Structure formats: structure tokens, C-alpha cells
Amino acid sequence: MIIVMSPQATREQIDNVERKLSQLGYRTHPIYGDVKTVIGAIGEKRLEDTQSILSMPGVENIVPIMKPYKLASRELKQIQTIVKVGNCRIGDSKAVVIAGPCAIESYESYVSVAKQVKESGASILRGGAYKPRTSPYSFQGLEEDGLKIMAEAREITGLPIVTEVVDTRDVELVASYCDMLQIGARNMQNFRLLREAGASGKPVLLKRGLSATIEEWLMAAEYVISSGNQNVVLCERGIRTFETATRNTLDLSAVPVVKEFSHLPIIVDPSHSTGSWKYVSALSKGAIATGADGLIIEVHPDPNCAMCDGPQSLKPNKFSVLMQELGSVAIAVGRTI
Amino acid sequence: MIIVMSPQATREQIDNVERKLSQLGYRTHPIYGDVKTVIGAIGEKRLEDTQSILSMPGVENIVPIMKPYKLASRELKQIQTIVKVGNCRIGDSKAVVIAGPCAIESYESYVSVAKQVKESGASILRGGAYKPRTSPYSFQGLEEDGLKIMAEAREITGLPIVTEVVDTRDVELVASYCDMLQIGARNMQNFRLLREAGASGKPVLLKRGLSATIEEWLMAAEYVISSGNQNVVLCERGIRTFETATRNTLDLSAVPVVKEFSHLPIIVDPSHSTGSWKYVSALSKGAIATGADGLIIEVHPDPNCAMCDGPQSLKPNKFSVLMQELGSVAIAVGRTI
Amino acid sequence: MIIVMSPQATREQIDNVERKLSQLGYRTHPIYGDVKTVIGAIGEKRLEDTQSILSMPGVENIVPIMKPYKLASRELKQIQTIVKVGNCRIGDSKAVVIAGPCAIESYESYVSVAKQVKESGASILRGGAYKPRTSPYSFQGLEEDGLKIMAEAREITGLPIVTEVVDTRDVELVASYCDMLQIGARNMQNFRLLREAGASGKPVLLKRGLSATIEEWLMAAEYVISSGNQNVVLCERGIRTFETATRNTLDLSAVPVVKEFSHLPIIVDPSHSTGSWKYVSALSKGAIATGADGLIIEVHPDPNCAMCDGPQSLKPNKFSVLMQELGSVAIAVGRTI
Amino acid sequence: MIIVMSPQATREQIDNVERKLSQLGYRTHPIYGDVKTVIGAIGEKRLEDTQSILSMPGVENIVPIMKPYKLASRELKQIQTIVKVGNCRIGDSKAVVIAGPCAIESYESYVSVAKQVKESGASILRGGAYKPRTSPYSFQGLEEDGLKIMAEAREITGLPIVTEVVDTRDVELVASYCDMLQIGARNMQNFRLLREAGASGKPVLLKRGLSATIEEWLMAAEYVISSGNQNVVLCERGIRTFETATRNTLDLSAVPVVKEFSHLPIIVDPSHSTGSWKYVSALSKGAIATGADGLIIEVHPDPNCAMCDGPQSLKPNKFSVLMQELGSVAIAVGRTI
Numbered sequence A, B, C, D: 001m002i003i004v005m006s007p008q009a010t011r012e013q014i015d016n017v018e019r020k021l022s023q024l025g026y027r028t029h030p031i032y033g034d035v036k037t038v039i040g041a042i043g044e045k046r047l048e049d050t051q052s053i054l055s056m057p058g059v060e061n062i063v064p065i066m067k068p069y070k071l072a073s074r075e076l077k078q079i080q081t082i083v084k085v086g087n088c089r090i091g092d093s094k095a096v097v098i099a100g101p102c103a104i105e106s107y108e109s110y111v112s113v114a115k116q117v118k119e120s121g122a123s124i125l126r127g128g129a130y131k132p133r134t135s136p137y138s139f140q141g142l143e144e145d146g147l148k149i150m151a152e153a154r155e156i157t158g159l160p161i162v163t164e165v166v167d168t169r170d171v172e173l174v175a176s177y178c179d180m181l182q183i184g185a186r187n188m189q190n191f192r193l194l195r196e197a198g199a200s201g202k203p204v205l206l207k208r209g210l211s212a213t214i215e216e217w218l219m220a221a222e223y224v225i226s227s228g229n230q231n232v233v234l235c236e237r238g239i240r241t242f243e244t245a246t247r248n249t250l251d252l253s254a255v256p257v258v259k260e261f262s263h264l265p266i267i268v269d270p271s272h273s274t275g276s277w278k279y280v281s282a283l284s285k286g287a288i289a290t291g292a293d294g295l296i297i298e299v300h301p302d303p304n305c306a307m308c309d310g311p312q313s314l315k316p317n318k319f320s321v322l323m324q325e326l327g328s329v330a331i332a333v334g335r336t337i
Helices: A011-023 A047-054 A107-120 A144-157 A168-177 A191-199 A214-226 A254-261 A270-274 A277-290 A316-332 B011-023 B047-054 B107-120 B144-157 B168-177 B191-200 B214-226 B254-261 B270-274 B277-290 B316-332 C011-023 C047-054 C107-120 C144-157 C168-177 C191-200 C214-226 C254-261 C270-274 C277-290 C316-332 D011-023 D047-054 D107-120 D144-157 D168-177 D191-200 D214-226 D254-261 D270-274 D277-290 D316-332
Strands: A002-005 A027-032 A037-042 A059-063 A083-085 A088-090 A096-100 A124-126 A161-164 A180-183 A204-207 A232-236 A266-268 A294-298 B002-005 B027-032 B037-042 B059-063 B083-085 B088-090 B096-100 B124-126 B161-164 B180-183 B204-207 B232-236 B266-268 B294-298 C002-005 C027-032 C037-042 C059-063 C083-085 C088-090 C096-100 C124-126 C161-164 C180-183 C204-207 C232-236 C266-268 C294-298 D002-005 D027-032 D037-042 D059-063 D083-085 D088-090 D096-100 D124-126 D161-164 D180-183 D204-207 D232-236 D266-268 D294-298
Touching: A002 A011, A011 A027, A011 A037, A011 A047, A027 D027, A037 D037, A047 A059, A088 A096, A096 A107, A096 A316, A107 A124, A107 A144, A107 A316, A124 A144, A144 A161, A144 A168, A161 A168, A168 A180, A168 A191, A168 B168, A180 A191, A191 A204, A191 A214, A204 A214, A214 A232, A214 A254, A232 A254, A254 A266, A254 A277, A254 C277, A266 A277, A270 A277, A270 A294, A277 A294, A277 A316, A277 C254, A277 C277, A277 C316, A294 A316, A316 C277, A316 C316, B002 B011, B011 B027, B011 B037, B011 B047, B027 C027, B037 C037, B047 B059, B088 B096, B096 B107, B096 B316, B107 B124, B107 B144, B107 B316, B124 B144, B144 B161, B144 B168, B161 B168, B168 B180, B168 B191, B180 B191, B191 B204, B191 B214, B204 B214, B214 B232, B214 B254, B232 B254, B254 B266, B254 B277, B254 D277, B266 B277, B270 B277, B270 B294, B277 B294, B277 B316, B277 D254, B277 D277, B277 D316, B294 B316, B316 D277, B316 D316, C002 C011, C011 C027, C011 C037, C011 C047, C047 C059, C088 C096, C096 C107, C096 C316, C107 C124, C107 C144, C107 C316, C124 C144, C144 C161, C144 C168, C161 C168, C168 C180, C168 C191, C168 D168, C180 C191, C191 C204, C191 C214, C204 C214, C214 C232, C214 C254, C232 C254, C254 C266, C254 C277, C266 C277, C270 C277, C270 C294, C277 C294, C277 C316, C294 C316, D002 D011, D011 D027, D011 D037, D011 D047, D047 D059, D088 D096, D096 D107, D096 D316, D107 D124, D107 D144, D107 D316, D124 D144, D144 D161, D144 D168, D161 D168, D168 D180, D168 D191, D180 D191, D191 D204, D191 D214, D204 D214, D214 D232, D214 D254, D232 D254, D254 D266, D254 D277, D266 D277, D270 D277, D270 D294, D277 D294, D277 D316, D294 D316
Parallel strands: A096 A124, A096 A294, A124 A161, A161 A180, A180 A204, A204 A232, A232 A266, A266 A294, B096 B124, B096 B294, B124 B161, B161 B180, B180 B204, B204 B232, B232 B266, B266 B294, C096 C124, C096 C294, C124 C161, C161 C180, C180 C204, C204 C232, C232 C266, C266 C294, D096 D124, D096 D294, D124 D161, D161 D180, D180 D204, D204 D232, D232 D266, D266 D294
Antiparallel strands: A002 A037, A002 A059, A027 A037, A083 A088, B002 B037, B002 B059, B027 B037, B083 B088, C002 C037, C002 C059, C027 C037, C083 C088, D002 D037, D002 D059, D027 D037, D083 D088
8 A cells, every 4th residue: 555645744754654554564665755755565455554544643645556355356366256046157158137026926926927037038036025125114025925935936947046135134044045145235235244145155146235336345245255155246236326317327337347356247237227117128238238247137027016116127028028139239249148 | 196197198098097096095186288197196105106106108207295204204293303312312402412432442442532522521422342344354343342341431421322233133232231222324224223223212323324315314214213213313424425535425404404304303423424533623513503413523542543443533632622612603503512 | 397385385375376377377286185285387387487486485396297308308309310420320220430539639640540440430530629628737639730630631531520619719610620519528518608519500419417417418408409400419428426446437328318308319438438448348339239329439549648538548459349349239239330 | 646557567567667757757666566566656747647657558547646736735835815806805714705696687686685685794796697507498697787787786885796707708798897707616617718717817706516526626726726816716516416305415524625725715605505595594504614714695585586596595684694693603613704
């Protein structure tokens, strides 16, 4: 890291910072500029050190040189990670489509839509049994009953299932039913939940927080990996900006940025990010062409009767058309779907 | 709510929407404009209905008229809520100052700073025993040992204590030690934690999420209140914007906005929002003059040895000077400190 | 529009609002809810009226129902606009690629890169003669000498040219040299410049402002069109968010949103939005797959000698490869490049 | 500046960067870390160099150490600048209040409100003769007729006048009438207008752009100062965020940040930032307590007949009450009003 001293820093203050850095095990290289002095510090990066030095007299700023994440970083592991969920491989040349309704509402409707999305080419089933809802008065999910319905749909379709977990107390139960755990955007920095999900041994689908930087997102992945679980798939789902035409702003630039800095696969959620089925098709194609390793798309047989997020759900027939179109786009960028 | 039909909506689509609204128990009032038809729907607002109608053919948009929160709203309760924490009353004419270090590091340092901030006029002690840290490699807090230290500091100073809880599994334990539970910014939409905190019966200090709108924040308060606990204090702690000169952008406008729409007290955190002790004094004064019901300020005896957030911590002597200055500002706006 | 009265509004206040609306030529339809009254107002939308009513006693909020733009709107003109620039048609089935260096630096380098991008399949040449630079000490462009170089490159390549105009006093001069005027992001709400550009009669390439909503962007287009010039091409170039891994956040959702609400063509700038040539290829493909009508890409023969924005410029050989890849993506979504 | 080389950078690439830096006149200091090499470069900062080096092979990032602005910086000039407008001194111990309506609508109404705000203690009159309006169909101002009315109000009240200029072609005319030129938020990076305003010799009130960082804002001030005009007053007027309860988010942290990094005075606009008169009083007091050198407040005799921004305008009697309250707050922080 680089410590930038203020123009008014005294020689004594500079020496104190160097001494402290040495005590912390850094080798130091001061550079005396015309206006400011900067000190290069070589050694293992520890965030706490950064903070304690930043509050020393005469220190203006600290510039980290190394990324704060290690296990999630391409600096450490250059080969692309492939995460296996059932028979499905996320991060490989075949782009993976995860599909299903926002919430599980009943056995019939879920199994019906599960069959249809499988028919259209989806590789993994999604569905919410525990719903984190903005309003305490909204439908909160079928909980374990929902998990059972998902498990039956897996039996019928042969597709693996992914569902969100929202409470550390539920991790074991949810992991016993499903093939992949989803950490939702609102829980991206629920660090205890990240640790439990990591410890469960199941692959983790880690959604980006609504206002998380890519670096913070990779730090959240670091929590999961450092709990012993390398199988993390990142999911870009839109960030919060001033624009109101869409629910959030889908940040497709995150795809090549994550590819540059991390070995983890990244998929894209065009449904939650836009909040409207009208934009799902265009942005699904855009995501695959940009290089995403897959998509997670909401499909509901009857969106205007959905208990949750109907407006952003595709009908099964529209999803089927989209899957065909995605096939062409995938081929154009050297992949399959 | 108002349902806006698209310019291309057919008469049949309009009728279908009206019929559905009637089934859901709304009275409907269509207004036929030159380009678009809108339908006024009167009845109890339920968010799920909004969603299901939004996905009906011909519907362009839905405009809610009522606020989504009720129990947190001034529409329901016009009298300002006063939350009692020990002998301290938050929301009353005396502005309340909560002070202490970011993390609890040792008995000696905590008790020492606790005495000093009491001496300077603080009303409640803060301190972190469970720290939600961005990096898995950072200090995560002393946990129960930290709670014990806080409890001893309460004995010595007579001041009530507030600390953050980060996991549903810890709520009971933390509530057994402290006088007020803090829900941190990253957990503002950890709905399970909100419910547990609400159910604990302890007053709750609810920090605004990094990218939460004021409406979502009040909805989070609604979760706590609807779990049977009216004693919620809101804490503005900065929102995430493009500006990088400060860690976050302190939104002091939230103070009069919350006062308009809610009966809950609101305090301000100038330490976390700015990330630098240099700006704490100016913004503390600004917050009190704007009408905040109090402040939560980080104070550490030796910021460049702090294990967490040293750069934003005031030294006890600077805090003492600030408290005197705040006294004058409080009087200027008809309060005390 | 819908006027929402506050819960405390008196009958007299409601009557006053209705009376004022009638005076302004609106037909009114009050709906008396259990808590709030809302008034539907039918008539030609005028923004000034909105403002004056919003400040009447008892009025809580005003909800516009009609979009504020007309000439730029699909409500008025449903057929997609095709803008002709020289022989090139923007908005048609062939996606148009505009390419060239950020700034014009010399005759030799510009003509050389112009020939190369033409060879690779670009349809229009770009280049900056007037550069709006953040620092007053940065290179500000060759001005009229740059325009002359561009005009010569047009002679040599046969490709039309587009360049930015930054001052109302320069519009006539710039329009006399080039085939299309660019309004930069920083000038998107320089309304005088919009009017002059509109009055010039030349097609206008209108970049989205760094923090402009799509609605404000279409209002800026409305300024140009209302000055008598229908030939407006919108250009998405990234918006400002908290994310720092890219210079701005490219908002590809804007492509389908603009297609829904406006008849104007929309192209995408992956160079300025990301600020790094490393991400240009991925996002160019993403933009075409999402449905953009074209791209504007920076190409420089020797980026590390560029006087401006070198880091985001592709070398001509990389651009050539990208053009081939874009051809496949375009075909996959039913277009050509 | 510090050049960060990528972990894969070869020795040859590192040498090339060093050689280029030397050619550009920098002294270089390489630091070889375990994973990455960084190169410290000492010399006069030139932004163009930064850009050209950033695109060299093996370079990962460049970290500027010096601020990009000089003339606006406290590094260069440590004494607080005081800007004189008529007899009024902005930046001195007396906080300055600028007041008046958003737009000038008629002689009678303007002179009437001018007298009232003077009576209440305002020091400078504001008013818009050229209005930059989002819609081309909105009232655009009385132009020179408005300037004449303002000049007459100055004669009558003895107060200096400030008004916005929106076009380089108008600067001379506007400067011939008024005592201070305002550059609006939408024109903060209209660099030609900044230069002309600087060259006019009149003091300049420079509003912060809607999405401008504090650094970019100071760079805009640098444009004015480098045109020979030191008399720049900064005006914080809210930035664009995701929050919709207020029109923009007033960033009061900007006050102490600007005070730290610049010698220029800074005032605050609570009217445009919030968009509602209801919040003006609270935030005016907050701004003064935070250390702002003044305020600019909209006052209109009859807000619900205002042609522009009525909802955010105070009535003269409310303004009068506010001025008294501000007096107490100013005293509490060691100033007067």
C-alpha cells in the first residue's frame, strides 16, 4: 500500500509512520516529492493496519495496491472456476439458464412451470420458499412446504434446484432440500449468513447487493470461500441509481470486470434488475453477448395472479421463444445455451 | 391507488382491470382522458394486489396514493414518539448523545472512554461486540466478552448501553445484556432480524441502509413495530452516492422528511457517514440545528491504535469541546443537549 | 394528472384546487378516499401548471399521467425514425458503427485511422475538434483546424463525419464542415446549445447526461425537435453511480426503454462509459444483442501517445477483429452491421 | 503520481514506463513488491501524461497523489478568500443570505419581494432572467427585461444583484447589469461559459453540478480562476441520488470538505436541493451550523402563482421568521447573519 502524507506533515510524523509500518512487518520505501511525501509499504495486506495508520498525525490518505480479496481473485487462481450444480456446470462454455417463478405458490403451478421451463431448455429450477419482502404485510413464502414442492419438482424434471435462504437458523434445513443456496441482494453483507452458507458445503449463488461495489461483492464471495466453499456463482441483478424507468440499473459492465479480476462464474438476472418482463428478452440477449455464464429468469404461468413480482415474469411461451433466440446469440459469441 | 392504462388499452382491458379490482374489494372510479384512461381504486392498500394488477394486459403503471407503512406513519399516530432507554428519553426536547468506540477492545480502554464521554455529557454508551466487517480477515468483535464489558461500564457510569446485533441467533443473548439493540445499515432489510429485534421487547436503534430510501427505512421500522415493539429510533448514517470525498453522503434532509411522515425519533451518525473525524464536529452541529433528536458519535482514546474505524473517531478531549459547542447550537433551536 | 390532497386537507382547499384547475382549462374528477382525496385533471399537460398547483394549501403531491415530451414520444409518432447521415441510415436494420479517435491530433494520424476504420466496416467517422476537458490545463482540441482535417478525411474515405460542438457561437461553423453535430454528455441540458443545434438543420447525436434520467434525455431531444429538427439520434454513454471499477455505469436497459417510449434511434458508447478498452469488445456485443441501433467506438493508432482518452481506445487491429465478431452477433438478432 | 503495474507486467514493460516517465520530465522511484511493482513519479502533474501512461502495456492503474486543481486549492493559498459583491463580503464572519424569487415575473412583484427580503436582512438579491428549463414548453424568463427590473430593484433597495447566465453570447450583457454572475448546476461543466464568466471580471456564483464530485466542482472553479478571476463562490445545491423524497440530496458534508481543500467560500441552496419549502427552514439552520458562509433562498410573494419553482419558495413572512432563527444559530457557531 501507499501512504500519502499531507503537505504539512513534519519529518517526525513521517518517521513515526515508517516506524509503525516496520513494527507491523512492512518494508517501507519513502519517496520525497516536492509537495508531499509518500511511503510505499510492502507486505501482506491487512485491512486493520490500513485503518490504524490512516488516523496517525500527518497521514492524508492510504492507497491500497493489492485487491482486498485473495481467494476470489484471479491473482491467486488464474483458471476459471466451474461450479457444478447437479449435472450442470456453471462457468463452462454452455451458458446456464436458471428459470422458475419468484415465489412457490402451490404444487400444481410450480410443477407445471418446472416442466415447461425444462422443455424450453432451462438447466436449473428456481423458486422462493422464504421471501424477503419489503412490507411485513406481504406474502412471506411457504417456507418448508415450499422446499418440499421444489424437491418434488426436481424428482419429476431431473433438474437441480436453487432457492434463497434468509436466516442463519434455516441454512441447514434449506441445504438438506436444495442443490444450491441463494444469498439475496439484501443479505449480500449479512456476513453470518455468508459464513453459514459457506459451511453448508452447497454451491452458493451470491447476488450483488443493491448498492455494492464489485469489490465488496467479491469480498462477500471471499467470506463464503474462506468458510471452506469454493463453489460460488456471482449474480449481477442491478444496482440502485437515480434512474426510475427500470427498478434498478443492470450493470452489464460487471461481467467483463468480474472476468478480469476473479475466477468465479457470473450470471445475470434481467428480471429483478429491470422489474418488467418487457425488457427481459433484450437484456438476456445482451447479457449472453457480453459474456455472462448464464441467466436467472422469472417465469410464471399467470403473471397477473402471481403472489410476488408478477410484472417481471415471462409467460412460459415467451420464455420458450427467448430460449431459441438466446441459442443464436450464444453461438455468435462461441458458446451454447 | 391509481391504475394508469396504456394509450393502446382496449375497453375490454379496462373493464377487466375494474372487475379484478372489485373482486379484491376496491371501489373503482375510472377517468377517461383524451389519451389515457386512469382508474382510481379506493380500499385498503395491499402491495400484492398492486403487483398482480400491474401485470394485467393494458396496464401501464400503478401509482400508490397511500404510504405503504402504517404503524410508523404520522397519518396513524400524530404525536411524536418518545423512546425511553434507561432514564434517557429520545425524541424529547433534550437532544441525546450516544458515544463510545466503534468496537470494544478491552475492559480498561472501554471503561476509561465510557467515563470520559459521561463526563462530557453523553447520555448513552455505544460499543460494538459483534462487528459486521467487509473483510473476513478483519477483527470481528469480542462477542459475549464485549457485552460483559459493556454491562460493567453501565454499572460504573450509570449510563444505558446500546450495541449491534447481527444474527437472529444472538438476539436473546444481546438483549439480556443491553438496554437498546442496534440494527446496522447492512441489516436494515434483514427482515428476520428485524422481527426478532422487535420481539425482544428492547428499544431498537434502526440505522438506514446504505442505499435505502426513506420509505424503505420506514418500512423496516414497520417490521419492528408490527412485531409488537413501538420503541424504534431511526438513525441516518449516510447513503451511497458517487461522491468519494466522504465515505458516504450524510442526508440531513432525511431529518425534516422523517419528521413530516413519521412519529418516530431520528438521530444522526456523523462518524460513519463521513468516515473522518475531521468532519464530525461540523456535521454534528448541522444535525442538531436541522432538528435531529440526537447524535451517535465515535470516541476512542487512541484512534491510531483502534482495531476498527479509528480514522472516524474523535479523541475524548475533542469530544468534550464538541459537546460544549453543541450545547449552544441546541439552545439556538430551542432544545438542550 | 392526478392531484393528491393531504389527509388534513379541508373541503375548502379541495374546492380551491378544483376551481384553479378549471380556470386553467382542465376537466376535474375528484375521488374521495377514506383517508385522502385525489383529483383527476384532464387536459393538455403544462408543466408550469403542475408547479403552481403543487404549492396550493392542502396539496400533498402531483402525479403526472402523460409523459412530458411529445415530439420525441411514440404516443405521437409510432413509426421508428430513421436518421440519414450522408448515405448512412441510423435506426434501420443495419446497425451503424461510428469510429475514430477521441481528439483529432494531426492530419496524418487522423486520415490513417479513418482509412483503417473504414476498411474494417465503420460507417461514420468521429473525432473531436473542440474538447470539453475537466481540467483547464488539458489539451482543448485543434478547433477549426481539426474540422478541416475531418473534412479532408471525408473526401478520402467517403464516410460522413460527426463531431462535438460545445458553444452556441460555434454551431454555424461546425455545421458548415460536418454531417452530424454531437451534443456531449456535459451539455445535454445546455438548452441554448440544443436549440442552436436543432436550428442548424444537421442531424444531432445527443449523448445522455452523466446523471440524466431517460425522461430528461428525451426532453433534451424534445428541445432539438421543437427547434424544427427531427433528426435526433440518442447515445447511451454511461451514468454516474457509486461503482468505481468502470468510469461510469453503462445502462443498457436504456435501449429497450427508449425503444418503448420513443421513435428515435439509440446507439451506445462503450468507450466513454467504461473508460477502458478492455471492456469495449464485450459491451459492444452486449449492446448490439440488446437491440442498439449502433455503436460509437474510440479507435486510436497508438493509444499510449493519444492526447486524450488513450486508455479507452482500441487499436485498429483490435477494432477490426471486433467488427467481425459484431457481424455474428448482429445476425443472431436479425440485423447486419 | 503512482503507477501500479499489473502482476503479469514484465521487466521490459516496467522499464518502458520508467523511460517514458523520464522523457516526460518525471523522476521515478520503482518499488518492487512481492506481487506487483509500483513506480512513484515525481514532477509537475499533467493529466494528459496520466492518460497516455495508463494505456501502456503492463500498467494496471495510476493513482494521482496531487489534487488536479491548483489555484482553487488550499495547498497554494491557505488564507480564506473573501469575495466582495457590492458592499457584501462572502467568506467573512457574517454569513450572507441571498434571497428572491426563482424567476423575475414583473416589476411590481420583484420590487415588492426585494424590499421585503431586504427588510428581513437579506444581503443580496437573486432572480432569474434566463431560465434553463427542462421542458422547451416552460417559461424561459424575461431575458433583458428581467435584468432591467433587477437593476431597478438594486437602485431601490441598495442591495447587489446576482442572476444566472446560460449562454456565452449573453455574458457581456448580463455582466453589464448585475453584480455577480451565477453559473447554474446544469452548466457547471460548460467550460466555455466558465471561461467567459471568468473573463467578465464579475464575481461568479458557481453551483455544483447535479452529479459532480467535489473535485470536479473545484476543477470548474479552476477554469474561472485561470481565466483571471479569483472571485468565485461555490454553492452546494444537492446532488442526484436514488432518494426521491426530496428533489436532490443536499450534501452538507461538502461544506467542511471544501473548507479543508479550498480557500473559496461556500454557500448552500436549501430551496433547489429539497424542492420543497417545508424543508428549507430546517436545512438553512443546518447549513449555517455546519459552517456554510451563506445561503441562497427562494422567496416568492405568492408561491402558488409563481411561474417557476413555486413549491420550493418561502413566503416573505416565513422568510422573515427564518432570518431571526438563523441569527441565533449563527451566534451559536461564532458568526453573525
